[in-house]
Amino acid sequence: xxxxxxxxxxxxxxxxxxxxxxxxxxxxxxxxxxxxxxxxxxxxxxxxxxxxxxxxxxxxxxxxxxxxxxxxxxxxxxxxxxxxxxxxxxxxxxxxxxxxxxxxxxxxxxxxxxxxxxxxxxxxxxxxxxxxxxxxxxxxxxxxxxxxxxxxxxxxxxxxxxxxxxxxxxxxxxxxxxxxxxxxxxxxxxxxxxxxxxxxxxxxxxxxxxxxxxxxxxxxxxxxxxxxxxxxxxxxxxxxxxxxxxxxxxxxxxxxxxxxxxxxxxxxxxxxxxxxxxxxxxxxxxxxxxxxxxxxxxxxxxxxxxxxxxxxxxxxxxxxxxxxxxxxxxxxxxxxxxxxxxxxxxxxx
Ligand SMILES: Cc1cc2nc3c(=O)[nH]c(=O)nc-3n(C[C@H](O)[C@H](O)[C@H](O)COP(=O)(O)O)c2cc1C
Numbered sequence: 048x049x050x051x052x053x054x055x056x057x058x059x060x061x062x063x064x065x066x067x068x069x070x071x072x073x074x075x076x077x078x079x080x081x082x083x084x085x086x087x088x089x090x091x092x093x094x095x096x097x098x099x100x101x102x103x104x105x106x107x108x109x110x111x112x113x114x115x116x117x118x119x120x121x122x123x124x125x126x127x128x129x130x131x132x133x134x135x136x137x138x139x140x141x142x143x144x145x146x147x148x149x150x151x152x153x154x155x156x157x158x159x160x161x162x163x164x165x166x167x168x169x170x171x172x173x174x175x176x177x178x179x180x181x182x183x184x185x186x187x188x189x190x191x192x193x194x195x196x197x198x199x200x201x202x203x204x205x206x207x208x209x210x211x212x213x214x215x216x217x218x219x220x221x222x223x224x225x226x227x228x229x230x231x232x233x234x235x236x237x238x239x240x241x242x243x244x245x246x247x248x249x250x251x252x253x254x255x256x257x258x259x260x261x262x263x264x265x266x267x268x269x270x271x272x273x274x275x276x277x278x279x280x281x282x283x284x285x286x287x288x289x290x291x292x293x294x295x296x297x298x299x300x301x302x303x304x305x306x307x308x309x310x311x312x313x314x315x316x317x318x319x320x321x322x323x324x325x326x327x328x329x330x331x332x333x334x335x336x337x338x339x340x341x342x343x344x345x346x347x348x349x350x351x352x353x354x355x356x357x358x359x360x361x362x363x364x365x366x367x368x369x370x371x372x373x374x375x376x377x378x379x380x381x382x383x384x385x386x387x388x389x390x391x392x393x394x395x396x
Contacts, residue, residue, distance in 0.1 A: 048374025061151040061160065061373075065347055072124040085127040088376055091384035093131070093389060100342050100364050101261035101288040103187055103219050106131040108359060108382050108387070112346050112367035113137050113191035113222065113265070117167065119174035119181075126185040129380035134367065135174060136191035137224045142170035143195055146229065152312045152372075154304045158350055159319030160370050161312050162295065163229040166193055171210040178217035190214045191265070193224040193233065200232050200241060201365040211252045220260055221247065226267035226294035229315045234267050241278050246285035261288035268293035268325040268347065272332060289342035290369070292329040296322055303331040319370035323348030327361055334362025350374060352386030359387070 056064050075081040096107035110132035116122050119135040126133065145167025152161045168174075171192065178188075181383035192214070194206035207223060214221070223245065232324060242264075249262055264287055266278060282290060295316025299309055302321055326347025333343050345363035350353050350371045359364050372379055 049378065053374075053376065054264060057153060057155065060149065061153055061162075061206045063189060065151075069121055069124075072121060076124065082127055082249075083395070085377075086129075089127060089381055091381040092388065093384060094388070096384060096387060098364060101196050101220065102259075103261070105365060107384050108363075108365045109355065109383050110187075110189075110344070110365060110367045111168070111372065112369040113224065114162075114164070115369055118169045119177040119190075122188060123185050128372075128377050129384070130186055132187035132189060132219070133364070134189040134191050134222055136168065136222075137166050137193045137217075137227065138168050138171045138174050138190060139166060139193055139195040139211055140171055140206050140213070141172065141195050143167065143197075150315070152315070153308070154302065155317070156304050157302050157319065157321055158370070158374050159302070159317055159321050160373065161255040161305075161309075161315040161317050163194060163313075163315035165229045166191070166224075171213040175217055187220075188218045189220045189222055189263075190218040191222040191224045193227065194236075195294070196230050200235055203236055203241070204245045207245060208248050208252050209258060211249060215252070215256055215260060216258075218260070220288070221262045222291055223264050224294070226265050228267065228269070228295060228297045229259060229314075234269070235265065237274065237278060239268055239274075239281060242278065242281055246281065246287060250286065263287065263289040263291050263342075263344065265291035265294055266323065266329070267348075268296045268329060269298065274330065275332065276336060279333060279341065283337065283341060287341075289344060289364075290333055291344040291346055292333060292363075293326045293347045295347075296325060296346070311372055318347065319374070320348050320350050322349065323354060327354075327358060330358055331361045332365050333395070350382075352383045356387055356390050364389070 093107040111130045113134040122133045145163035192210040194203040295318045330345045342364045344365045345358035346367040
């Protein structure tokens, strides 16, 4: 069904149709039984797929990656599509507009997206107010936090501290985004001295709060494995609870889209099918290096249920999707879970 509708949706600019769909979902709030109907259609059966990680129970392993619900406006509506957790954001302490339009492009032949949104968001305080207003929360919630584009890297830790403090009581866990390729110099925060300073400040905020909230780190697929190793060691030493692997890539390797088209699009992070092998390699590497001690959230190019299983088999504890949701449609979470349940049942026999 979605395959029939998708060509019509793809006639619109990605950001335009994204806004239209979110507005439609907001409208659905006022239609009687619409939420129930969506949940009947799209929420998966999760028996045997539950898992507990860093003290949180997840109904199943499939979540929505950062960037879809940037301001925490829509997570309860999006939960109707069956996600067990949703990562809102990325959020910065001050609101910011992001990069000039156009800044998001589909590459249908590659089942991919290139975006240079530049972390447009209404700020952590806006999101905190939304979270206070929107109760109960219908799935587990993570907040992805990062620095404002105008903040120099030397004082970036202050931005993370502020957002952490503002959002602390309202989400289940946090993801530190130091890996978005669309904010100048941001990925340099993955250098060990900068990261060590960041972890120290994040831990200080956590110590000031009664409840301990898990913090994960989202890494770029573009860093060398030696740097990834150093990051893993530091994360383990600093008590960071997990790693999200990975963000989008600057690479344009292995694309089938006409190189001239790709060149015209210009800078941005590539997501979707071409990212899969790189993200999978990162997940395998982290799992092997840590002997499975550190939980991994796999993210990047999971376009088929088989790939979700492969990521979990490679050592991921949870998976996140973004581009796969755009290309596969609203039933994708249910499809993945159905496939996982069948695969696990087969293995038990
Ligand atoms: C339009 C768009 C906006 C995104 N915004 C963010 C963001 O704000 N913060 C973040 O950490 N990742 C962001 N991402 C990256 C995704 O969370 C995810 O890491 C990446 O797209 C790879 O997963 P996928 O191949 O399933 O899309 C964005 C991705 C897209 C396509």
